[in-house]
Amino acid sequence: MAETNGTTNGAVLDIPQTYVGTRTVRPDGVDKVTGRARFAADFNLPGQLVGRVLRSPHPHARIISIDTSKAQALPGVKAVITRDDFADQASELIPAGEMMMNYRDVVRNVMAREKVLYEGHAVAAVAATSVAVAKKALKLIDVKYEVLPHVIDVVEAMNPSAPVLHPDLFTAGVEPKPDKASNVAKRIEIAIGDIEAGFGKADVIVEREFNTAPVHQGYIEPHAALATVSEDGTAEVWVTTQGHFIVRAHCARLLGMDISKIRVTASEIGGGFGGKTVVYLEPLAVALSRKAKRPVKMVMSREEVFKASGPTSGANIRVKLGASKDGKFVAGYAELRYQAGAFPGSPVQPGVFCAFAPYDMENVKVVGYDVVSNRPKVAAYRAPGAPISEFAVESVVDEIAKKLDIDPVELRLQNAAREGTKAAYGPKFGPIGLTETLHAVEKTNHYTTPLQPWQGRGVASGFWFNIGGETCASLTVNEDGTVSLVAGTPDIGGLRASLAAVAADELGVPYEKVRPIIGDTGSIGFNFLTGGSRSCFSGAMAIVEAAKEIKADLCRRAAKLWDCKPEDVEFSHGAVRAKGAAAGKHTPMTVADCAKVAGKTGGPIGGTGRINAQGAGPSFGTHLVDVEVDPETGRVTILRYTVAQDAGRAIHPSYVEGQFQGGAVQGIGWALNEEYIYGKDGKLQNAGFLDYRMPVASDLPMIDAILVEVPNPRHPYGVRGVGETPIVPPMAAIANAIEQATGVRFTELPMSPPKVLKALRERGLNTREALRSGNGKNGHGKNGH
């Protein structure tokens, strides 16, 4: 079971915390265990049509012509759309949370224009009266292609002789500006200190090249959208998304509509992990409905999800780390080449920023390249970019520990970033919990349990920034004293439970009396999407603001009722109370008492928090894993796993643990099995759950979660985002454990059975003799390190 190293319970705020920090039952829970909860594909409207997408069979081709006349003539077909239904967009970089976007590329990704750039790229879409008619119509669309040479691999795509995807793409960030188009969209660099001098002081240097495969977010709910556009041009959309306000903005922009005329409702969302922060089907469904004047429902197949929605980057990385003989890191250098997919915009920048972020180092230089190739455009995936660069760095850190014969946790403690450390990417850290997570891991009995032959133990740390951003949430006190809570960021794993707990504690009402919903875009002000580990962090801040407004209003009302000065009234411990000159003269009024007399004191009671949340606190984590390698099959089994992470403050400990556990297991999949496999023909060969092997229950042990709480001083409850950091450490922790079990350093992900077996064979480690003698690579030292 999880243990808590809590340090802050009740210490942050001067209000009684009855529900914050407890394991309440989520308000949306019953609907989710009874099948009643409505996910996107569960919405239907009378007269709705079926929308389907025609997708490119080629990884790279010029579109010569698209003839839709036969499809349009087919009975039952009500609308057909192509590139001609979307106005072109000018090139303009727009911040999109943790990533950047460009509408010139967005319009081309939702519907190909000049060229198709990956297998599965949308070319046309139809709306028809049935699935059968829609499928038949797609076959009747005649697309003439001029097939072009393609490039899949990131290193090959950087080669000057590689096929160029975009004739107008010139590498940004290099001087002089290139005069020849290439697949390298940009070069970025961060540097502090003097790395040459730093490496000059090193007693030991490890330099390695790493490769990681693209992996998919793997949400179980495919993308789906239902849109209806009426004759007056107003639209309603029901969709699975991490940000319905973002869907609204994209649809308005791509279809030339007023934002006010589009109302988007976020359905329950069946997983996103970053992959549902962009649009695919939504603008198509709206465009089809606008043309057909009937509701149009579109649902992706799993194959479409794999081929046409964002995985994260695969990458090629070089890392060089130098340390003095007593274990101080003196210089670090890394070069990152990230696949962006068909359009610029890989998460290479956060990858660059995060690479050495866990360490206090004077001399760091990191260079990153954003590289396009004929793959689906990448989308954010949980701490986008960080797991890749930190996998490489944390692997090299382990090698340094081996070379210097220093315990890997001790080595990390010696170099760990602390409050006041200046990160290579710019800021000086405030209070952070990296050393606390390392100490927490060190104290577990997991860390000291002896290992057997072919078993190994690995450790790795991880960092993610977390973000705040634009947030709006409201509280309404109803006539009976119950509270309606409206938030505007989709609840992807316990948000409503967390916000309801905050509202209940702020207003002193029972948790069960607070009913939270995720409002549609017409019912609450703008909210940036659920991403960047921001929804609980920012949402709780907005709820505190909304509650403040209510409490101030109730004090004003009570002052009137009691005929006393406003300064003689305060809201404390769940009630309006008289104080000062009026102290003891009036019976305190709870929120419910105030609700009863609302009509007489000024009408409806409510408050709204409208903020651009600042002060997100970085979250650090450390993972500890035991593996066993089967020398005959190359299969790696996870025997034991412990996550320790700084949550700042866990509003709902169960859902924080859930983030730790789920992120760790996604990382286990990334480490051991998951990858996009392409043939020479540039086509994806494993676009299904059978061949794209995500972890299942029988692959795993329990995932022990240790909540470390170093409060974020810039949040009213001390909250840090927790969702993303947990996917950062697993790949290196597992590679480090496999190295200990076998003596082989794996530098390529995934470390799947064929690769492990090949490496063991090449080194003669799984010959009959070696197996008989029970390979003793591990087991030295008290804890196997």
Add this chain to the structure above:
Amino acid sequence: MAKHHVAATVNGDEVEFLCETEETLLDVLRDTLHLTGSKEGCSSGDCGACSVTLDGRLVCSCLVLGCEVDGRKIDTIEGMAKGETLHPLQQKFLEQAALQCGICTPGFLVAAKSLLERNPNPSETEIRFWLAGNLCRCTGYDKIIKAVMETAGDMRRA
């Protein structure tokens, strides 16, 4: 070709429907009978989100044709609670936070109920292998497995 006429029992109710040959039981449940608690995650039998029982046997409803269920008994997530009383597994999933996004939850509950009906005292390993046909991407399975183990214990003691 004419549609098939099918009469079956779903969650104890007698139902009749017409379906095309290629329509799956999942299509019929969701689109014709409007029982959308069973989810479509892959339509290839790999994710288990559409798990139902057919004459008491756990199946992926995306791998069964609608026209195959004539005269047979189907139980879905919608039939798991009895009136206002949740099944002990449903209650435990809520208490233990054994769900995050919830899309896989109906499939896990149907599959876990099916396991406990066969084996009231499963080991952790038996639970993990029985549920290996159900994908969850959010939880890392930890709280799901614990919820099933605890429910099994509670039901044995009840």
